[in-house]
Amino acid sequence: MKRYVLLSVLLVSMFACTAVLSQEFEPEDMEFQMEMHEREMKRQHREAEMNAEREMQKLELEQRRLELERAREHDYDDDDDDCECHGALALLLVICVIVRILAAIWVYTDIRQLNRGSGIWIVIVLLAGLLGALVYAVVRLGDGRQKGS
Numbered sequence: 001m002k003r004y005v006l007l008s009v010l011l012v013s014m015f016a017c018t019a020v021l022s023q024e025f026e027p028e029d030m031e032f033q034m035e036m037h038e039r040e041m042k043r044q045h046r047e048a049e050m051n052a053e054r055e056m057q058k059l060e061l062e063q064r065r066l067e068l069e070r071a072r073e074h075d076y077d078d079d080d081d082d083c084e085c086h087g088a089l090a091l092l093l094v095i096c097v098i099v100r101i102l103a104a105i106w107v108y109t110d111i112r113q114l115n116r117g118s119g120i121w122i123v124i125v126l127l128a129g130l131l132g133a134l135v136y137a138v139v140r141l142g143d144g145r146q147k148g149s
Contacts, residue, residue: 017056100126103133 060071104125111117117140 004070096129100129103130107133107136114140116143 061105104122107121108124111119111121121132125136128135
């Protein structure tokens with residue numbers, strides 16, 4: 001009898017285990033788990049795509065920032081060249097004004113020493129610069145030759 005009880009307990013436990021196991025792994029449960037797994041995989045895939053897109057956007061922004069910095073540096077370099085050019089032009093203008101003033105002073109002192117001529121030559125030299133002084137010198141030489149003859 002002990003044998004029959006032991007055998008029956010063993011049989012009942014075997015059937016109970018298969019029943020429990022069959023309840024855990026029902027086909028519906030497996031389909032649900034597969035569906036959940038697929039959804040999780042899709043979610044992870046979308047997250048990876050979004051992260052990749054964020055990284056691409058960051059790289060594009062960094063590239064644009066670098067281009068803007070290069071453009072600003074180029075503008076600063078151009079400004080430096082412009083400043084050098086403006087400085088050279090300003091220096092040339094100052095030299096021209098000084099030459100005109102010195103030529104006008106020379107014509108003024110020459111007119112006063114000779115006690116002849118008029119102030120119109122000073123205006124001509126101030127406006128025409130060295131060319132006006134050259135014309136004055138030619139006229140003066142011509143006047144000196146006529147007076148001497």
